[in-house]
Ligand code: SF4
């Protein structure tokens with residue numbers, strides 16, 4: 001392995017794997033905010049607009065799409081199966 005590819009590989013190793021995104025079904029969400037609390041990258045916030053059920057649903061921060069690792073913690077924690085993880 002030459003120096004350049006060794007450097008590229010070591011930079012690659014330092015970078016977190018981040019190629020996923022999530023989709024939250026706003027109208028299924030009951031606002032427990034487990035996903036907000038447990039996302040290790042803090043990529044989920046509380047929406048300012050309520051859904052059909054009157055809850056303020058969780059919302060993925062679209063600007064941070066490239067930072068989601070697809071770890072599925074949010075989807076696993078969600079009691080209402082409102083989160084789908086796309087890889
Ligand atoms: S899959 Fe993981 S990193 Fe992505 S939003 Fe859910 S908890 Fe956060």
Ligand code: SF4
Pocket residue numbers: 024028029030031032033034035036057058074077078079080081082083
């Ligand atoms: S865990 Fe599910 S129900 Fe709870 S706030 Fe997140 S999306 Fe909504």
